[in-house]
Amino acid sequence: MNRPGLDGNPLELTPGWFNDLFETIGIDAEVKGLTAKAIGTGQIGENVRFVFDYAHKGENAPDTLVGKFPSGSEASLATAQMLGHYKREVMFYRTFPKVAGRITPGAFYTDYDEATNRFALIMEDMAPSEQGDQLKGCSVAEAELALASAAVLHAAYWQDESLDQHDWLQGTAAAPPPALTPEQVAGLWTGFKERYKDQLKSDVIEVGDAYAAALPRWSEAHEGPFALTHNDFRLDNMLFGKPGAPKPIALVDWQTAAKGAPANDVAYFIGAGLTREERPKHEKALLRYYHDRLTEAGVTSYSFSDLYDDYRWFSFYGMSVAFGAAMLVKQTERGDEMFLTMLRRHAAQARDNDALALLA
Structure with missing residues (x-):
């Protein structure tokens, strides 16, 4: 062959x-x-x-x-x-x-x-499943499907130290240091601001500047549970099945899989997957839904309060994905629109949950 x-x-x-x-x-x-x-x-x-x-x-x-x-x-x-x-x-x-x-x-x-x-x-082939639309956003029912899948993913290897044997998996003891240092990621924000300066408002720039300045400390300061994570857990990487489909949802694009914080996937998905108008209406209920599914899967040592604290902390992560990817991959018209939309939504998510106070 x-x-x-x-x-x-x-x-x-x-x-x-x-x-x-x-x-x-x-x-x-x-x-x-x-x-x-x-x-x-x-x-x-x-x-x-x-x-x-x-x-x-x-x-x-x-x-x-x-x-x-x-x-x-x-x-x-x-x-x-x-x-x-x-x-x-x-x-x-x-x-x-x-x-x-x-x-x-x-x-x-x-x-x-x-x-x-x-x-x-x-x-x-998951057809006739339909790919999620990062720009349009998703319904609450679709968000629940995604978060139920996140609970399956995270519970499967929750606090599983065997993850550390894989040198190809990001974040493990055996893995090499990240290809980009926090300082280099912060530098991508500088380039992003310059390229898209006419499309960024001051409130978004303020959040991005605060996050970029805090990145070296932010990357290392968090303590909490770990699991197998997707790390690009967003609508464009989800295929939603028709009613009655054997798989109501299928997750794709696992290039960024990691040993990481489960709340990172959750904050990233909710922050970019729902529109700026819809997220605040459903945010806490969706977090409760994910936490309930995680508990049903056998994870009983993670309180909702701890989940929410971690959610606030990782509300910034999607910003670095947006500006980092925009500067590193092939530039397209849809890509520009998607990364700018994600950036704005995550900046609002951080503001709405008073996450800027965590960077002080």
Whole structure:
């Protein structure tokens, strides 16, 4: 078998390649033809949908699959290599069966080459599920689905010290220091302010300046529980199923998976996933919902008060994702709009929850 995304063009995969794959993983099928079409507008990777025409189709044979491969953008390739994105996503699917396939699409094929930093993931196609829209925001019902999945993810490896054995997983004892220091992240804020100065209001700049100035201390001062976290837990990385779907939600894009603070995922999602107008109406109820699901999953040592304290602390995290990603990945019109929207929403989240007082 050749290695799509590594030594071959995934758009040129043949029926024979998939027949070899299906035989290897125990799928009863013979592919006689297929079509491959690029889909989505990924900032870090490129996605392809494969549609199969079968000479013989067993009951476990998929009608379609989706592949994820390296970006065609040199800037995004360089960022992915610097930050370890491609290896991390492949290893996530290989390493964490308590969550991979349960709250994610199932993985049929994974490959990664250390020397070239090229990868391939071929996964369950979640269509007709619909991708969340970071700009539009989500409903309360969709937010509850996301937070229930967060509880599954976090509870599965809550305070699990075995996470520290993985040197590819961010934040572990075995992992190298972050590719970007807090000072370098703060420097990205300076560049972001300059690039988007005509689109930033003074109240947003004030929060961003305070956070950037506090970043070195903020990054190290927090103490609290740890778990396996997504670290880019937002609507664009969620696929919402139709009513009655076997998976009501599937989480994708695990390049940033980490050993980290569970409240970080929660604050990041609520802060950017709901609009500025809707978040304050539902914020506390959604936090309660997540906390209840976490308790049901067996985590009983984390009080709601502690969760809210951590939520306030991590309300700033989404700002660094927004301005950092804007300066590091391929610039697009939608990307600009998305990162600016996220930044504004997180600045408001920090203000509304008096989080600026934590930076003093």
